[in-house]
Amino acid sequence: MIGNQKKHEKNTVKLEQLTWKLGYCVEKNQLPDAFIPSVVPGAVQLDIAREANYPDYNYSDNYKLFRWMEDVYYTYRTHFEKPIINAGEKLWFVSKGIDFQFEIVFNNELIHAQEGMYASVELDLTPYLQEINILEVKIMPAPKRHAYPEDKTQASHVTKPAVSYGWDWHPRLIPLGIWDETYIEIRNESYVNDVFVDYELSEDFSVAYITIHAKATLTKDYAYRWELKDAQDKTVVSLEGLMSPMLDETITFTSPTLWWPHDHGVPYLYDSCFQLVGSDGEIIQSVKSKIGFRRVKLVMNEGAWDEPATFPKTRSVPPAQIELNGRRIFGKGTNWVNPEIFPGVITQKRYKELLDIVVETNFNIVRTWGGSIINKASFFELCDEMGIMVWQEFPLSCNNYPDNTNYLALLEFEARAIISRIRKHPSLILWCGGNELFNSWSGMTDQSLALRLLNALCYELDRKTPFIPTSPLYGIAHGNYLFNWKGQEVFDMINNSHHTAYAETGMPGISPLETLKSIIPPSQLFPPRAGTAWEDHHAFNAWDENMETWLCRDILDEYLGHAESLEELVFQSQLLQSEGYKAVFEGARRKKPYCSMVLNWCFNEPWPTAANNSLVTYPSVLKPAVAAVRDACRPMCASAVIHKFVWSKNELFTTDLWFLNDTLQELSGLNLIVSLQAGDQDLRISEWQIPDIKPNQHVAGPTITCMLPLWQVKLFKLILVVQENAAYNAEYTLIYRTDKT
DSSP states (O other): OOOOEEEEETTEEEEOOOOEEEEEESSTTSOOSOOEEEOSSSOHHHHHHHHHTOOOTTSTTGGGGGGGGGGOEEEEEEEEEOOOOOTTEEEEEEESOEESEEEEEETTEEEEEEEOSSSOEEEEOGGGOOSEEEEEEEEOOOOOSOSSSOSGGGGTTSSSOGGGGOOSSSOSOOOOEEOSOEEEEEEESSEEEEEEEEEEEOTTSSEEEEEEEEEEEOSSOOEEEEEEEOTTSOEEEEEEEEOOSEEEEEEEEESOOBBOOTTTSOBOOEEEEEEEEOTTSOEEEEEEEEEOBOOEEEEOOTTGGGOSSSSSOOOOSOOOEEEETTEEEOEEEEEEOOSSSSGGGOOHHHHHHHHHHHHHTTOOEEEEOTTSOOOOHHHHHHHHHHTOEEEEEOSOBSSOOOOSHHHHHHHHHHHHHHHHHHTTOTTEEEEEOOBSOSSTTTOOOTTOHHHHHHHHHHHHHHTTSOEESOBSOTTEEEOOOSSEETTEEHHHHHHHOOOSEEEEEEOOEEOOHHHHHHHSOGGGSSSOOTTSHHHHTTSSSSSOTTTTTTTOHHHHHHHHOOOSSHHHHHHHHHHHHHHHHHHHHHHHHHTTTTOOEEEEEOSOOSSOOSEESOSEETTTEEOTHHHHHHHHTOSEEEEEEOOOSEEETTOEEEEEEEEEEOSSOOBOOEEEEEEEEETTEEEEEEEEEEOOBOTTOOEEEEEEEEEOOOOSOSEEEEEEEETTOGGGOEEEEEEEESSOO
């Protein structure tokens, strides 16, 4: 039933709260036997699990209980009395997200059918109204391109997240249902459907040439009023005039304050308010948003035009350098995946608790991965406010998406909705066609029609934001994902590689002890074994059956010996993840300016894995590696090149010193002390008088060598102390052996 009527503007009333129930059946033309309470937004699976008292799907292999729900037809149903609708008003049904293929039936009449979860639904219910009304949303089974194999390729013809069909860190759980805000609303017959505040910045950023694009349905003459207010609530520019169905009005705004990522300035936002005004001066409708002024380009990395060195001359690497407001920004960040298996339960609060960690880790960019969902509006609003740049991928990943007419029509329908919504956010700095589409397991090329279509749509709707067809591209790295890959340590990989960007590079780490105890039955906890809940939660056979991914016990045993307890195993794994990620981030930063970006795989996870490359265990539990990465990504810090992980007595220890500076600050007069620490023994081995450090540049220092003495320890530390400012200090934990075996 409908609860209170809440007035937004004159003759605009949102009706809350619709009470929904859910029924299901195995055939489309059947009627559900019964209906159960439903939470909207949410997921059909969660409603059923709640009603039937299913056990927690995060625990052990309970997620398998949901498997049957993929192939069932669902009906959401609500009923309400006819509300009071005045002359000149209409009743609308609005849903910002329904997953995936569905029909909407109102009072037993089919009024809408759709395939696609990102294009919102807005339907005029007025012609069908009765005194008592029944509204139904009928959800079809999960789309599958083929019955078998049951893997991500089943989603290669739709825009559903491929990850839901099973991944190396995600169980096979395919959400269905109403997943975003859904309501009915009384509107004036004349209504503003969309407002887009577009702009061009002058070359010196001193002027913004603003164009107001507004679309409206009008039944009579109305005026409009638009104003832009600064952070002090002062109106800085305004427009008014006669409203039209397709309004395009321009105005010049001088001296705009620019939007910056949080580590380069203030993510400054203005308040935009567009109003539809009646002949008597009354405000019929207001459309409010935040506006950030910035100019983003993707430009060639320094030195990239020198490749290849021989003829025929052609570009060997694509531009991967972010230029924001004329300044080259080094991207330090992470790959963001859906924070919940079921997107219907994601809230603004959930996004914020994770994005707070992003900022605290000194990240300035997130890559929203193409195998995952397109995030809700509150995600982008928070990134705008917090100064986090967003690399946005379309919902394509690791599949060969077809050139056929049906898929391309669906992709265009969804992509137009995605672009039109996200282009309004200053945090958006890059469009990408999708994840790993040019690889052998995907088989797409730059001639694939899906990618040509996405490029064309981005050019049509948002040409000022860069577009790349996929990641990786030649010159941009994905991998390595292990501490030791076929005999090559992470230190060798990062020190000897030559890439313009590291869009994915990972390091596995076991989840904290408390998480393991919450997902693995006590009888299976130790030792970890394949075929148990450890494997269900991706510790075994998750990625490569020839390796123990993601637990990697063989690597842990090689470096630190066989763990005799779960606590020891957790310590070993988390140590390697911390030191490995520290090496990756600092190593990539030292390759600046040729290298312009480093993003780890991955930041978060939608359910608790036993082991994974994530920094944050579900829901928001920090692994120790977060602290290591936070230090490695400090705007200014000392850094040492680590050449290998295991060292022995009487071996010549070697390291190269650096000072990293990604800020506009200039430093001088710094003195660096280099020491080795083994237990309670400290060995001072060198000192470096750091030369003057220029803004946004790194300084390479001397190579330090020292013969290692005999210690009675298994681990030792390399410690860098900047005497003038402890905030620049750094330390590294390494393995020590009394022999070279």
